[in-house]
Amino acid sequence: MTDTDLRIMQLHGAGYCCAQIIIILCLDNLQQENPGLVRAAQGLCMGMGDCAGTCGILSGGLCALGLYAGKGTDTEAAEDNYPLLVENFREWFKERTTSEFGGINCNNILDDECGAPRADRCGVLLGEAYAELVNILLDNGYDPAEGRDLSDEY
Secondary structure, X not given: OOHHXXXXXXXXXXXXXXXXXXXXXXXXHOOOOOHHHHHHHHHHHHHHOOOOOEOHHHHHHHHHHHXXXXXXXXXXXXXXXXXXXXXXXXXXXXXXXXXXXXXXXXXXXXXXXXXXXXXXXXXXXXXXXXXXXXXXXXXXXOOOOOOOOXXXXX
């Protein structure tokens, strides 16, 4: 069991959902707290509330990529490679979940047993997705422990 797996278990035990957990893992790397962002991410959990929508691990992961490469102020733009980061993570997730669970929606992953995440599926998938997200960042020149350097934009 990795440190990330233990952190995922700790966060789940504290009542956070999948999308919130992936955001918190990235915020941990950045040594930041952002309760507003974590609260907002809850809207992505459990298939956007009814288990029929996209898994919160995917939607939360895409939001997490925005922490590193997305637009956040009037004076900045998304990084040029942001669409590529999104595509890479989305395609990885789609391949990973479609092959094992038949789709990217929460009800696919939970085998239509909605109501509570399953550690054997959601927990494992969260760990794998976070590792893939970090790999995508590293492969594209981002340090997961550093946010965007905005010093040249002001």
